[in-house]
Amino acid sequence: MRQLHEFSSKFFFIAILTVASLFIVTSNASAQRLPGRVFTRPLTTDTIPPRINNGNTNRVIANPTRDTIPPGDSSRLLNDSLRGQKVDTFSLKLSKDTLDAPVNYYAEDSAVVFIHVKKILLYGKTKTEYQDITLTAPQVEIDQQTQVLTAYNKKDSLGYVLEEAQFKQAENFFTSDTIRYNFKTQKGLTVNTITQQGEMYVHGKTIKKVDDRVTFVKEGLFTTCNLDQPHFAFKANRLKVINQKLAVSGPAHPEFEGVPVPIYLPFGFFPLSQGRRSGLLPPTFATNEQFGLGLEGLGYYKVMNDYWDVKVYGSVYSYGGWLANVNPTYRKRYRYSGAFNFGLQRTKMNFKGDPDYFKNKSYTLTWNHSSDSRARPGTSFSASVNASSTSYNRFVPNSPQLNYQSLLGSSITYSKTWADKPYNLTVSANHSQNNLTRLVNLSLPDVNFAVSTLYPFERKEAAGAKRWYEQIGIGYNGSLRNQIAFYDTAFKLRNVIDTLQWGARHSIPVTLSLPPILNGAVVVSPSLSYSQVWINQTFRRKWNPITEKLDSTITEGFFVDHQASMGLSFSTAIFGTYQFKKSRIYAIRHVIRPSLSLNYQPDLSRKHFYTTQVDTTGYTARFSEFEGALFTGFSEGRYGGLNLQVDNNLEMKMRPKKIDPSDSTEVEEPKKIRLVDGYGFSMNYNFFADSMKLSTVQLYFRTNLFDKINITANAVLDPYQTDDRGRDIDKFAWSGGKFRPGRISSGNIAMSTSFQSKPKDEAKEQQKQQQNKNLGNDPLLIADQQRLLDYMRQNPAEFVDFNIPWSISLSYSLNFREQFKPDYSGFETILTSSANFNGSFNLTPKWNFSVNGYFDFDTKKLQTFQMSISRDMHCWQMSINVTPVSPYRYFNFTISPKSGILQDLKINRSRSYFVGY
Numbered sequence: 073m074r075q076l077h078e079f080s081s082k083f084f085f086i087a088i089l090t091v092a093s094l095f096i097v098t099s100n101a102s103a104q105r106l107p108g109r110v111f112t113r114p115l116t117t118d119t120i121p122p123r124i125n126n127g128n129t130n131r132v133i134a135n136p137t138r139d140t141i142p143p144g145d146s147s148r149l150l151n152d153s154l155r156g157q158k159v160d161t162f163s164l165k166l167s168k169d170t171l172d173a174p175v176n177y178y179a180e181d182s183a184v185v186f187i188h189v190k191k192i193l194l195y196g197k198t199k200t201e202y203q204d205i206t207l208t209a210p211q212v213e214i215d216q217q218t219q220v221l222t223a224y225n226k227k228d229s230l231g232y233v234l235e236e237a238q239f240k241q242a243e244n245f246f247t248s249d250t251i252r253y254n255f256k257t258q259k260g261l262t263v264n265t266i267t268q269q270g271e272m273y274v275h276g277k278t279i280k281k282v283d284d285r286v287t288f289v290k291e292g293l294f295t296t297c298n299l300d301q302p303h304f305a306f307k308a309n310r311l312k313v314i315n316q317k318l319a320v321s322g323p324a325h326p327e328f329e330g331v332p333v334p335i336y337l338p339f340g341f342f343p344l345s346q347g348r349r350s351g352l353l354p355p356t357f358a359t360n361e362q363f364g365l366g367l368e369g370l371g372y373y374k375v376m377n378d379y380w381d382v383k384v385y386g387s388v389y390s391y392g393g394w395l396a397n398v399n400p401t402y403r404k405r406y407r408y409s410g411a412f413n414f415g416l417q418r419t420k421m422n423f424k425g426d427p428d429y430f431k432n433k434s435y436t437l438t439w440n441h442s443s444d445s446r447a448r449p450g451t452s453f454s455a456s457v458n459a460s461s462t463s464y465n466r467f468v469p470n471s472p473q474l475n476y477q478s479l480l481g482s483s484i485t486y487s488k489t490w491a492d493k494p495y496n497l498t499v500s501a502n503h504s505q506n507n508l509t510r511l512v513n514l515s516l517p518d519v520n521f522a523v524s525t526l527y528p529f530e531r532k533e534a535a536g537a538k539r540w541y542e543q544i545g546i547g548y549n550g551s552l553r554n555q556i557a558f559y560d561t562a563f564k565l566r567n568v569i570d571t572l573q574w575g576a577r578h579s580i581p582v583t584l585s586l587p588p589i590l591n592g593a594v595v596v597s598p599s600l601s602y603s604q605v606w607i608n609q610t611f612r613r614k615w616n617p618i619t620e621k622l623d624s625t626i627t628e629g630f631f632v633d634h635q636a637s638m639g640l641s642f643s644t645a646i647f648g649t650y651q652f653k654k655s656r657i658y659a660i661r662h663v664i665r666p667s668l669s670l671n672y673q674p675d676l677s678r679k680h681f682y683t684t685q686v687d688t689t690g691y692t693a694r695f696s697e698f699e700g701a702l703f704t705g706f707s708e709g710r711y712g713g714l715n716l717q718v719d720n721n722l723e724m725k726m727r728p729k730k731i732d733p734s735d736s737t738e739v740e741e742p743k744k745i746r747l748v749d750g751y752g753f754s755m756n757y758n759f760f761a762d763s764m765k766l767s768t769v770q771l772y773f774r775t776n777l778f779d780k781i782n783i784t785a786n787a788v789l790d791p792y793q794t795d796d797r798g799r800d801i802d803k804f805a806w807s808g809g810k811f812r813p814g815r816i817s818s819g820n821i822a823m824s825t826s827f828q829s830k831p832k833d834e835a836k837e838q839q840k841q842q843q844n845k846n847l848g849n850d851p852l853l854i855a856d857q858q859r860l861l862d863y864m865r866q867n868p869a870e871f872v873d874f875n876i877p878w879s880i881s882l883s884y885s886l887n888f889r890e891q892f893k894p895d896y897s898g899f900e901t902i903l904t905s906s907a908n909f910n911g912s913f914n915l916t917p918k919w920n921f922s923v924n925g926y927f928d929f930d931t932k933k934l935q936t937f938q939m940s941i942s943r944d945m946h947c948w949q950m951s952i953n954v955t956p957v958s959p960y961r962y963f964n965f966t967i968s969p970k971s972g973i974l975q976d977l978k979i980n981r982s983r984s985y986f987v988g989y
Contacts, residue, residue, distance in 0.1 A: 175255065176201045177214065190216040197235075198223075202255055209237035209251070223251040241284065244315055248279075258283060269344040271296055271971045274313060275305070287313045294319060294342055296971035297947035304328045304947070304969075306340055318343050348375045353385050356980050362421040364390035371397075379404050392420035395468075410441035410455070419467040434461035450489045457482040462507040462560050478507040494524035505560075515555045523548040525583065543585040552576045553702045575702035576606040594644045603635045605705060610697040615685035622686065633698065634676045635706040641669035658725040658742050665719045673711040681708045710760040717754040722747040748775045753789075763802040766791055769814065780825055787819030798892030798899065815899075818889040828879035881910045905929040918944045925957070947971070 177183075181196025194200075194212040200221060201207075209223035223237040225248075236247040239262075246267030253260040260281040267274050267287075275293035282288065288311070295305035308321035321340035326333045343349055355370035371385025380402035387395040396416045403409035414437055421430040441455040458480050465478075482503035489496050501516035525545035530538070554574045558567065582600040589596055610631060613622045646664040683694045698705035726743045751773040758765050769789040776782050791814040792800040793807070805814045886905040893900050906929060912922040925937040937957035943950040948969055955962035968978030 173203050175214070177212070179212075192216070204242050205253075206240045207238070207251065207253070210235045219255045221251075221253045221255065223248075223253075225249050244284075246279075253281075266300065268298075269313065269316065269319070272319070272342060272344060273298060273302070274311065274319065275302070276311070285315050285317075287315070289313060292321070294321070294324075294340065295947075296969055296974055299946070301330070302947070303945070306337075306342075307332065308340055311340075313344075316344055348381060350375045353383070355387075356978070358387075358980065358982055360389070361983060362391075363393050363419075366390065389420075391422065392418075394418050406444050407447045408441065408443045408453075410439065413438045415464075417464055417467065419463075421467075432463055432467065434464040434467070436460035436464045450491055451487070453486050455484040457484065457503070459503055459505070462505065462510045462512075465507065480505045480507065494526060496522045496524070510559050511557065512560055513555060513557045515553060517552075517554060519550075519552040521548075521550045540584075540586070545583045545585070547581050547583075549579045549581075550576070551703075555702055573702050574608050577603065577703045578605075579603045594642055597641045597643075598639070599641070600638045601636070603706070605633045605698075605703040607631045607633065607698050607701045607703065607705070609701070611699050611701075612682065612697050613684055613686075613695060620688055622684075631680075631698070633680060633705040635673065636676065637671060637673040637711075639669055639671040641667065643667040656727050656729075658727045660747075661723045661725070663721050663723070667715075667717045667719075669715045671711065671713055671715060675708065675710045677706045677708055680705050711758055712760045713756050713758040715754070715756040717752065719750055719752040720748070721750050746776070748773070750774050764792060764800060766804070768817070771819075780827070782824050783822070785819070785821045788817050789814045790817045794892075794899075796896055798896070815890065818887075820885065820887045822883070822885045824881070824883035826879070826881035829877040831876055876912070876914075878913045879911070883908045903930070920944075 177192070177194055178199045179194035179196055180198070183195070184193040186192075192214040194214070196210065197208070198210070198212045199206070199208050200212055200214070200223075207221065207223055210226035211224045213222045213224075215221075223239075225233050225237050226235040227233055233249070237249070237251045238247050239245070239251055239253070239260075244267065246262070246265050248262040248265040250263040251260065252262070258281075262279045262281070263277070265276050265279045267276075267279070273293075273295050274289060275295070276289035277291035279290070279292075280288045291309060292311040293302065293305040293307055294311065295302040297303050297305070305327055306321075306324045307327050308324040311319055311321045313319045319340070319342040321342075323336055323338060324340040325336045343351075351373055353369060353371040353373055355367040358366045358368050360366065366387055366389035368387040369385055370387070371383060373381065373383045375381045380400060382398065382400040384398055386397060394417075397413060398415075399411065399413045401409075401411040415435065417432075417434045417436070419430065419432040419434070422428050437457065437459045439455055439457040441453070443451075443453045445452060459482055460480065480503075483500060484502075485498065485500040487496070487498045498518075498520040500518045500520075501514075502518060503512070503514050505512040525547045527542060527545050529544055530542045534542075552574070553576070554572065556568050556571050556573075558571060580602045584598045586596045586598070588594060608630065609626055609628045612625045612627070614625065615621075616623045644666060646666070648662040648664075649659050651659040677696075680697050681694050682697065683692050685691070686693050694708070696705050696708070724745045724747055726745060728742065753769050753771050755769045756767045758767070769791065771785075771787040771789060773785040774783065790800065791805055793803040793805055794815075795801050805812045884905070884907045886903065888901055888903050890899045891902050892898070907927045908925070909927075910922075910924040912920060914920050920940075920942040922940045922942070923938065926935045927933075928935050934957050936955070938953065938955045940954075941952045945967075948967060950967040951964075953962070953964040953966075962983070964980070964982045966978060966980045968974075968980075
């Protein structure tokens with residue numbers, strides 16, 4: 073037994089040793105056969121790198137001789153266990169239900185995770201983000217199995233909402249009591265939701281989000297009021313909203329303050345998109361005493377393409393009158409923009425057979441065009457055309473501003489400048505008409521060509537200081553005009569052509585720049601010029617002893633008149649300062665700027681003047697045969713005179729207020745105050761005149777007191793005595809021992825001021841002013857916007873600014889002239905004066921009262937008086953405008969939404985009538 077046991081132990085030990093040797097040899101041989109590229113391939117693309125025992129690796133590399141196994145590639149030994157193992161996570165198969173992006177969530181209070189049901193609860197100002205979706209709410213529940221997120225609001229013990237759940241995706245934003253959203257399908261369901269689409273707000277008891285564009289609303293409200301309980305809305309049981317495009321509903325009705333109005337619409341269509349869209353233009357109902365009941369503004373707006381659109385609209389009245397307008401607009405960014413309007417008007421006032429029955433047809437034409445200077449540098453084209461029948465504006469209903477407009481004007485201008493050349497060309501066509509006299513003037517074309525000053529004697533390669541003759545400059549100015557005039561009541565083409573007049577003027581100025589003299593105190597400027605005019609006809613008067621009247625004769629042809637002049641002027645400035653020592657006034661400075669010039673002009677026009685008898689007493693007078701020409705001829709006689717002009721201004725410098733010596737703040741600089749902006753006189757003396765060599769003296773004064781009161785005054789001083797008929801004689805007013813400088817023959821004084829309180833929100837006021845400035849300077853502003861902007865500026869009472877609590881503006885004008893009495897007993901002074909006033913007052917934060925008027929002191933009557941009462945009704949506005957005193961009496965009541973998208977949803981009642989001047 074013992075031998076058997078020993079044999080068995082020996083056999084077992086040999087077997088173990090053999091197996092171990094075979095395993096080691098086999099492993100070593102296997103390692104020798106592994107390719108090296110497997111161990112040198114980088115694994116940096118793996119998002120989860122394999123773990124490697126760096127400690128063991130270091131030991132193997134540091135002590136290779138201690139290994140009983142023949143050494144091989146240590147890297148092969150270390151990486152053998154990784155052979156064939158895929159570690160790149162992108163090669164893993166993902167579930168089809170996996171989201172496209174991670175969901176990031178945050179909770180200020182706490183987060184509770186239920187692992188067994190895969191749910192997460194977030195508490196306290198939570199925020200969840202997924203792609204472009206952001207959701208904030210007091211409490212959120214995330215179900216990872218269904219990928220559904222549910223958000224809840226927070227209420228107090230009384231049921232009032234303390235914090236709402238808010239959802240934002242791209243431009244879409246809404247608040248809700250409960251939000252349920254599926255991340256995978258991107259569908260959602262909300263309860264008691266308010267969402268904004270442009271200017272509109274959509275309220276819904278239940279809202280279902282189908283995709284990122286379409287939403288269905290149950291029991292919805294559609295409004296422009298931004299309150300949770302809107303002042304007004306359109307209510308419908310079902311709504312379909314396409315984001316930023318439109319909203320469509322079934323039967324709908326309006327309600328105010330939650331009270332339904334029994335006016336039902338079969339369906340609702342509400343545009344939500346910004347920009348231009350074709351569609352009908354709804355009319356407004358109006359009443360007018362002369363025209364009857366009417367529908368105004370009914371028409372259609374059509375967007376033709378990205379560059380132009382057209383609006384066709386009109387108005388009809390119960391007495392038979394109507395208006396029709398075609399208004400296309402066009403624009404191309406960085407090139408040009410403009411608008412055109414053509415209107416026809418048929419006026420019928422009262423009924424046929426009535427004594428005040430009236431019927432009339434008229435038209436209007438307007439065109440505005442402007443080009444961008446960046447399109448063609450050096451070239452510009454602009455147009456401002458406003459032409460119409462002389463009776464058109466008078467019969468535009470409910471428009472007192474147009475009814476008053478009696479003067480119209482138009483201008484079309486093309487200008488060209490050449491780069492690096494001194495040339496400038498302007499070609500224009502102009503139009504003017506007087507609706508009272510019915511006279512129309514057309515000037516086309518008018519051509520102006522100018523050459524900037526050239527220096528012909530200047531050296532091309534100058535060395536050293538310029539010589540005096542190099543400062544001689546020559547320029548050129550030329551003008552050509554053509555004009556026709558006619559009365560629109562007697563328009564015939566042949567008669568119009570007979571009124572054609574044309575003329576031209578050429579002027580060549582020569583200048584010389586000289587250095588100042590007397591140590592730079594006096595500036596000397598010599599000058600020389602030659603002018604010439606071309607005239608197409610002469611006009612002469614001749615006394616007819618038979619009819620005892622003046623007969624006139626017009627002779628057509630080509631006539632030329634010349635003028636040459638030369639002069640030498642001296643100008644300087646004299647400063648005087650008076651300083652104060654014991655006063656806050658630091659100093660007062662008086663600046664005198666005299667200018668003296670000597671001029672000579674030869675008589676080159678005597679042959680174009682004639683003398684004729686003008687009345688039965690044999691009194692004669694001299695006239696120019698170029699009287700009434702487009703470019704009148706030059707004056708008769710030589711002129712060699714002295715011109716004197718003196719300008720003054722006064723300034724004051726104030727010391728800063730005294731401060732505590734211990735105060736470390738910087739001391740303010742002395743403040744400059746302009747006391748008088750300017751005052752002075754100008755006059756001239758003609759040495760070659762045979763009588764009355766001294767001209768009248770022009771006096772002027774201007775100042776702006778305290779930067780609030782603007783005062784200007786002008787007067788004419790006549791230095792001569794008069795005969796018994798009030799005509800000047802060759803005797804000075806101070807002759808005969810009289811101490812009298814002369815007689816003030818005419819003058820005027822104008823004063824204006826304005827005051828306003830500080831705005832409630834100064835940042836808002838600055839933003840508004842900058843916005844209006846930008847709109848006024850925007851060359852791409854379409855015609856309708858420009859007309860609305862102009863109307864707002866002309867009628868501020870209808871656009872009340874509640875940010876300014878009150879504002880007042882006053883202006884006064886006084887004109888006077890001396891006139892000889894009819895009985896020749898002496899002079900009498902004719903005075904005309906008037907005052908304008910304008911005021912706006914916020915009676916309460918929501919009520920505003922404004923007035924404006926015009927008072928004539930001659931008639932001692934209030935010529936025009938307008939009142940306006942406005943009420944800010946949050947999302948609505950109300951205004952009452954009354955003109956009780958005016959040739960055109962006017963009354964208007966308007967209540968309308970503030971939002972532009974519902975601008976036609978308004979109540980407008982107007983009445984106007986003409987009472988005469």
